[in-house]
Amino acid sequence: MKLDSKYFDSIRVSSKRQRSAAPTREEKHPRCQWKGCKSPGDHKAPRGRGRDGQFYFFCLEHVRQYNATYNYFDGMNDSEVQEFQKDAMTGHRPTWKVGANSPPPEGAAAGAPPPPDAAAAPGVGTKTMDPHSFFARRERAARQRAEAAAGKRRVVKPLEKKSLETLDLSIHASRDEIKARFKALVKIYHPDANGGDARSGEKLREIIQAYNFLKQAGLV
Structure with a gap:
């Protein structure tokens, strides 16, 4: 560049103080x-x-x-x-298998209540990841509202009825009533509360067997 160029005069060189100010x-x-x-x-x-x-x-x-x-x-x-x-x-998001929105099987009654595992399987033959039981609670609440509105309860089978009678309950007993009665009867017939009486032990076994059967049947 020529020293007498107009561009030479426009060049500015920072001072030592300015250069030392850089972090x-x-x-x-x-x-x-x-x-x-x-x-x-x-x-x-x-x-x-x-x-x-x-x-x-x-x-x-x-x-x-x-x-x-x-x-x-x-x-x-x-x-x-x-x-x-x-x-x-999946980015820690719940997922559904293919076919989760598939139609119900042929012959299914319109408006019929969903099967017991519908909360875990909204589609036929599929299961949904439901770690917090959100869908299960929603479906259970829907079934309870439908039963209350229609005044209906599932048909009680003979062994279920016998188990309820063992707990001194009617066929219309709710889940909470069954649980409460079971806890109360266990306290009453526990051998420790009856001085180790053998008859109390046998009665307690009948109560436990009846409760377990009701639990397996889905009434508890």
Whole structure:
């Protein structure tokens, strides 16, 4: 460039004071968070599970040491790790199998109440991941409202009726009534409350068997 050029006069060179005012590497980055280290922390390291998006700031030497021992699954057992990895494939969102919205089978009555496992299987032959039992509670509440509106209750089979009679209950007893009566009878006929009487022990076995049968039948 010629010294007498008009462009030469437009070039400005910063002064030493201006150049020295530029931030240094130590000033630009926070100090390394490794205990006792005073180097600049210009390398980020994740804080761990449950603190996603949060980071430590270390120097190069200490970020390498941190990463060498870092374990995101620390504190989780093998089954929890496998479940986490499985859910991670769908972004930890509930999923439905193909056919979840398929129509009901032929011959199904219109407006008929859903089967007992409808909350877990909204589609025929499929099951929905429902870890918090949201769909199960919703379907159960719907069935209870339908029964209350129609004044109906499922037909009680002979063995179910006999089990209810063993608990001194009618065929119209609710789930809560069955549970409450079972707990009360266990306290009454427990051998410890009857001085080890054998007859109380036999009665208690009948009560437990009746309750277990009602539980398997879906009445509890």
